[in-house]
Amino acid sequence: MIAEVPLSARGVRVRFGEREVLAGVDIDVRSGEWVSLLGRNGSGKTTLLRVLAGLLRPDQGAVLLGGDPMAGLGRREVARRLALLPQSAPVVAGLTVRQFVRQGRYAARGPLGMLADTDDPHVREALRATGVDEWADSPLDRLSGGQRQRVRLALALAQDAPVLLLDEPTTFLDLRHQVEVLELVRALQHERGLTVVSVLHDLAQAARYTDRVVALRDGVVHADGEPGDIVDSQFLRAVYGVSGEVLQITTNGLLKTIVVPD
């Protein structure tokens, strides 16, 4: 099921009451690339991610997942093709890391298949790949924020889906854990050939880790391309509404911006 364009949106419009949050968005995510959605608060980036994940049905337009209209796919079929790391992270007291990560197998095993306590190679592999196997039998509520985020990533990996969506994966993490999570996602992207779409707040991180940025403004795509090509002072003004200077973008993606308030 590896399609050239595993995930795309066509003319997506979403209204919340009077406000049109997405006003006709087209996006094609190519196989194996990491796309980050950028924009200021309220620009529609999280809404777009939720539409791409199938959590929100667009009022108009369509999302294609592996070439098929998502609206025609069942919930489990969507989850077999696409894994999502949601932004919110509630924790059930006493649930162990392994028990939580096993829930990632729901789409593959079904409601009755979840009852058996079989040793699932996908769970084992997800625990290993994210480096959380040493805490596998610890309760999730005893882990730190950074550890929990790795566990949630393990859950998404256990789904064994070719597309991974991340909704602000570094929020609530300190700088070290932010870098750790992003490095981990990049390693997984390359090792497993995952297609990744993430909402990121940090422009420098987006430029450092992602292959392409899609900047939203007022519910439409304002700019779409490689970070080195499109991020400049005009971009900062248009997308974030700040005056700033982009100092350098070197080949390894390091980017420095200096923002000067008006």
Place this chain on the structure above:
Amino acid sequence: MRIGGLGVLLVVACFAHISVGSTGAGLLALFGDDAGARMVVWELRAPRLLVGLCAGACLGLAGAILQAAVRNRLASPEITGVGSGAVLGAVAASTVGGLAAQPAAMAGAALVGGLVGGGLLWVVAGRSGDVAVRGVVVSAVLVGGTLLLLTAKPQLAGAVSRWLLGSLAGRTWEHLAPLWPVLVVALVVACGLAGVMDVLAVDDDHAHAVGLAVVPWRTAALVTAALATAGAVAAVGATAFVGLLAPHAARALVGPLHRRLLPTAALAGALSVVAADALGQVVGVPAGAVTALLGAGVLVVVARRTGGFG
């Protein structure tokens, strides 16, 4: 191991329950020569014990299901509209319908009431998930309806108070007949849904993300809880706190996975009701009064220990 301990306690409570009463007869009377004692144990105490076991199990199970389905540890049959709807159904059937003497009809009326109550909460709370506060509102309306019926037929107040308070007095084999199949069906369905409830208990976005269709599965869980609650309420009335506390006890014993939590909550509920009724017979009050008084105390202790139910 811990379930074993719970089982031993349950057996002890059953022995105590069948041995209390105005005559000194106990379980052994069933095999003795004294026909009167045998009759007392077989016709009065045995059905009362079994009704208590099944009703308590239903309430514990319903509470555990509800706490997962609406993701609120304070959820219980009482405050989700299901319990008070079932009471209203039973009271309406006995006052307006004159069906008090027909246990199967009472069970049906309680089931319909429980489903209506649960449905009402579904309409009021919608997708907001704010079940705790809105459930209290829905329950208050349903209790108000029950009191209105009582005002209209004050001569039935005595008979009806059993449903409001929860009592096992005078329960017979006839009351057990519609109750045990309800327990079996609810238990089997709930255990089948155990894996679904593990996922639902986390978060809606999480459930969607792993591929679970939230609305139909949550509805299935709520209907199962309504069924169990209605069965229990039709037989013994609203026995306070059992549906709230039994799941907490079970969670402390076996952890949060529902394939262990659900049967354990049923056991804990059965133990609570049987023990409460045994104690109640000794001191001369209905089982519901015992669970209400002791349950309130236990709730305070649990809330303090765990830092609330948030």
